Amino acid sequence: MSSAATLSAGKTDERGVAIQMDAVTIRYNTRTGPVHALGPIDLDIAAGEFVSIIGPSGCGKSTTSKVVSGLLKPSAGEARVGGERITKPPQSMGIVFQDSLLMDWRTVLQNVLLPADMRKRPKKESVATAMELLASAGLAGFEEKRPYELSGGMRQRVAICRALLLEPELLVMDEPFGALDALTRDRMGLELQRIWMERRPTVLLITHSISEAVLLSDRIIVMSGRPGTIIADYQVETPRPREFADPEHATYRADLISKIRRLLEPGAAAEPARG
Numbered sequence: 001m002s003s004a005a006t007l008s009a010g011k012t013d014e015r016g017v018a019i020q021m022d023a024v025t026i027r028y029n030t031r032t033g034p035v036h037a038l039g040p041i042d043l044d045i046a047a048g049e050f051v052s053i054i055g056p057s058g059c060g061k062s063t064t065s066k067v068v069s070g071l072l073k074p075s076a077g078e079a080r081v082g083g084e085r086i087t088k089p090p091q092s093m094g095i096v097f098q099d100s101l102l103m104d105w106r107t108v109l110q111n112v113l114l115p116a117d118m119r120k121r122p123k124k125e126s127v128a129t130a131m132e133l134l135a136s137a138g139l140a141g142f143e144e145k146r147p148y149e150l151s152g153g154m155r156q157r158v159a160i161c162r163a164l165l166l167e168p169e170l171l172v173m174d175e176p177f178g179a180l181d182a183l184t185r186d187r188m189g190l191e192l193q194r195i196w197m198e199r200r201p202t203v204l205l206i207t208h209s210i211s212e213a214v215l216l217s218d219r220i221i222v223m224s225g226r227p228g229t230i231i232a233d234y235q236v237e238t239p240r241p242r243e244f245a246d247p248e249h250a251t252y253r254a255d256l257i258s259k260i261r262r263l264l265e266p267g268a269a270a271e272p273a274r275g
């Protein structure tokens with residue numbers, strides 16, 4: 001194990017590659033003309049891998065998460081999940097966006113149960129899992145509340161429980177902890193680490209927090225300013241479970257923060273990115 005974050009050599013587990021992006025480019029059509037938001041980017045994420053994307057505001061991180069979750073079709077290039085071109089949100093995917101997007105007419109428990117209802121899963125089993133998830137997110141006792149009765153951070157935790165309900169093989173999370181206070185954010189990060197270690201889903205996490213990325217990820221992808229391209233791909237090699245207070249974690253974090261800051265300075269040369 002190296003003592004610093006290193007450029008990724010890449011790895012694939014026996015389940016193969018889960019997410020592939022080949023020369024994916026996004027141009028938004030706007031009233032004032034096309035906006036070249038992203039790419040071309042090439043990115044392979046192995047099944048079971050935890051990958052975070054970091055980059056300056058407006059560089060196309062959310063755009064990338066929308067491509068992977070089937071909400072946005074590439075203007076050029078191709079994105080695949082499990083070898084299949086993405087044309088709609090994949091069934092096996094849990095998605096959490098910055099905005100919790102809960103249904104105000106359903107209770108907290110009913111919101112978490114939504115994916116099970118949609119796939120007609122057995123009620124009793126799903127309720128038990130939902131209750132467990134809510135308890136681990138610090139929401140025991142709030143099951144019968146409506147989303148508008150909760151704080152922004154609590155709503156976001158409900159959205160995270162909903163995404164985890166069916167133990168998805170793939171999780172796409174766009175700033176899922178952005179609305180949480182610092183303590184809850186850390187606790188949810190550690191909870192996500194626990195879930196990942198237990199079930200090994202493939203995770204694509206968009207975050208502004210380098211510290212969170214270092215805590216959770218196998219790889220950290222750094223994007224340039226718009227149009228976002230991949231300028232570095234770091235592998236984080238400290239053993240799990242990791243903790244924020246770990247001296248080794250702190251060393252990684254400090255090392256990465258200075259590397260990423262240098263990379264994002266205007267005029268900095270890009271490090272070679274793994275394709």
Ligand SMILES: Nc1ncnc2c1ncn2[C@@H]1O[C@H](COP(=O)(O)OP(=O)(O)OP(=O)(O)O)[C@@H](O)[C@H]1O
Binds near residue numbers: 028056060
């Ligand atoms: N629907 C849209 N129509 C036109 N332009 C868009 C649209 N969505 C995003 N953009 C533009 O594309 C670029 C990338 O946006 P995106 O939301 O992916 O960035 P981001 O890296 O996630 O930003 P942040 O970190 O601030 O959330 C931005 O310049 C944004 O203005």
